[in-house]
Amino acid sequence: MDVSRFCGASHVVVVVGKGGVGKTTVTAALARTAADAGLDVLVVALDDSGGLPALFGREEPFGYDEVLLDPGDPGRERSAEVPGRVPGRVRGRVLTPDAALVEYLADHGLGRVSRRLVQTGALEVVSTAIPGVREMLVLARLKQIERSGVAGLVVLDAPATGHAVTFLTSSGGLADAARGGPLRSQAEQVVEMLSDPARCQVLLVTAPEETPVNEVVETAYRLEDEVGVRLGPVVVNGCYPVLEGLSEDPSAAARSAGLPEPSGADRTRLAEAASFRSHRQLLQRHQVARLAAELPLPQIELPYVFSAALGADDLAPLSAALSAGIEALP
Numbered sequence: 001m002d003v004s005r006f007c008g009a010s011h012v013v014v015v016v017g018k019g020g021v022g023k024t025t026v027t028a029a030l031a032r033t034a035a036d037a038g039l040d041v042l043v044v045a046l047d048d049s050g051g052l053p054a055l056f057g058r059e060e061p062f063g064y065d066e067v068l069l070d071p072g073d074p075g076r077e078r079s080a081e082v083p084g085r086v087p088g089r090v091r092g093r094v095l096t097p098d099a100a101l102v103e104y105l106a107d108h109g110l111g112r113v114s115r116r117l118v119q120t121g122a123l124e125v126v127s128t129a130i131p132g133v134r135e136m137l138v139l140a141r142l143k144q145i146e147r148s149g150v151a152g153l154v155v156l157d158a159p160a161t162g163h164a165v166t167f168l169t170s171s172g173g174l175a176d177a178a179r180g181g182p183l184r185s186q187a188e189q190v191v192e193m194l195s196d197p198a199r200c201q202v203l204l205v206t207a208p209e210e211t212p213v214n215e216v217v218e219t220a221y222r223l224e225d226e227v228g229v230r231l232g233p234v235v236v237n238g239c240y241p242v243l244e245g246l247s248e249d250p251s252a253a254a255r256s257a258g259l260p261e262p263s264g265a266d267r268t269r270l271a272e273a274a275s276f277r278s279h280r281q282l283l284q285r286h287q288v289a290r291l292a293a294e295l296p297l298p299q300i301e302l303p304y305v306f307s308a309a310l311g312a313d314d315l316a317p318l319s320a321a322l323s324a325g326i327e328a329l330p
C-alpha cells in the first residue's frame with residue numbers, strides 16, 4: 001500500500017500496546033513516516049511524552065502548548081526522495097483530563113472560571129461521581145482537534161493496553177448511561193469518531209514475546225467487539241534481524257574469514273553468544289508465527305535497534321522499516 005494513502009486513511013491513529021513494548025517509539029516512527037509523506041502531524045501524549053522528544057533530537061518534554069518537534073524543512077535531503085514532496089511538520093503536546101476540561105470550558109465562554117475550577121479539584125469530584133468522565137473528556141478534546149483540521153494526522157500515544165481498553169470503551173458506557181445534555185452528546189460524538197474508519201483507527205503494537213502477543217490478541221478482539229474501532233496492521237517491534245551462520249564453529253569461521261585462531265576462552269564466549277542469539281531468534285519467530293495464526297491482521301516488523309538509549313539517529317531506520325512494512329501491505 002502506498003505510504004501516503006496509509007497515513008491519510010484516517011485522521012487519528014491511536015497507538016495501543018502492552019506497557020514497554022514500544023508504543024512511544026512506534027508513535028514517533030509513524031509521525032516521522034507520515035511527515036515524510038507530506039502530512040502535518042500532531043502527536044498527542046496522555047501524561048508525559050516519555051522518550052518521544054529525544055527521538056526527534058529534542059530535550060524539552062511536551063507541555064499543554066504544542067512543541068515543534070520537526071519543522072518539516074522542505075530543503076532537507078529526505079525530501080529529495082520523492083521529488084516535489086514537501087515534508088510536513090511534526091508537533092507534539094500533552095492532553096490530560098484537566099487540560100481537556102479547561103479547554104472545553106474556555107471554548108464555551110467559561111475560560112475565566114475554568115482554571116480555578118480545575119485547581120480546586122472539581123474534576124476529581126466529578127470524575128469520582130461519573131466513572132469514565134476523565135477518559136471521555138480527553139477523547140472529546142481529541143475529537144475537537146480532529147474536527148478542527150489543525151493537523152493532517154493526529155497520532156495518540158495511548159496508555160498501556162489494560163487502560164487503553166477502558167480508555168476507549170468508557171465513552172460508549174457514558175453515552176448509554178447519561179440521560180442527556182452535553183455529557184451524553186459529547187460521549188456520542190466520541191463513539192461516532194471511534195467507530196468511523198475514515199476518522200480513527202488503532203495501530204496495535206507488540207513485542208515478539210509470549211505475554212505481549214497474548215495481550216495484543218485479546219486486546220484486538222476486545223477493541224473490535226466493544227469499541228467497533230478499525231484495527232490497522234499489528235506492529236511487531238524489536239525483532240532481531242536474523243543472523244545466518246550462528247551454528248558455525250568459531251575456529252572454522254575465523255579461518256574462512258582469514259582471522260587468527262580465537263583463544264579457548266574466546267571460542268567459548270563466541271559459542272555462548274551465538275547460542276543465545278539463535279535461541280532468541282527462534283523464540284521470536286515462533287511468537288510472530290503464533291500471532292499470525294491467532295490474529296488475522298497484517299503484521300509490520302520493526303527491527304531491534306542495538307543502541308543504549310534510542311535517539312534521533314535511530315528514528316530514521318525505524319521509520320524506513322515502517323514505510324517498507326506499509327508498502328508491503330495488500
Ligand SMILES: Nc1ncnc2c1ncn2[C@@H]1O[C@H](COP(=O)(O)OP(=O)(O)OP(=O)(O)O)[C@@H](O)[C@H]1O
Pocket residue numbers: 017018019020021022023024025026050051160237238239302303304305306307309310
Ligand atoms: N525497536 C527498538 N529497538 C531497541 N529498543 C527499543 C525499540 N523500541 C523501543 N525500544 C526501547 O524500549 C523501551 C520502551 O519503549 P517505549 O518507551 O517506546 O515503550 P512504551 O510502550 O511507550 O512504554 P510505556 O508503556 O512505558 O509507555 C525504551 O527504552 C525504548 O528506547
Ligand SMILES: [Mg+2]
Pocket residue numbers: 023024025050157
Ligand atoms: Mg510510552
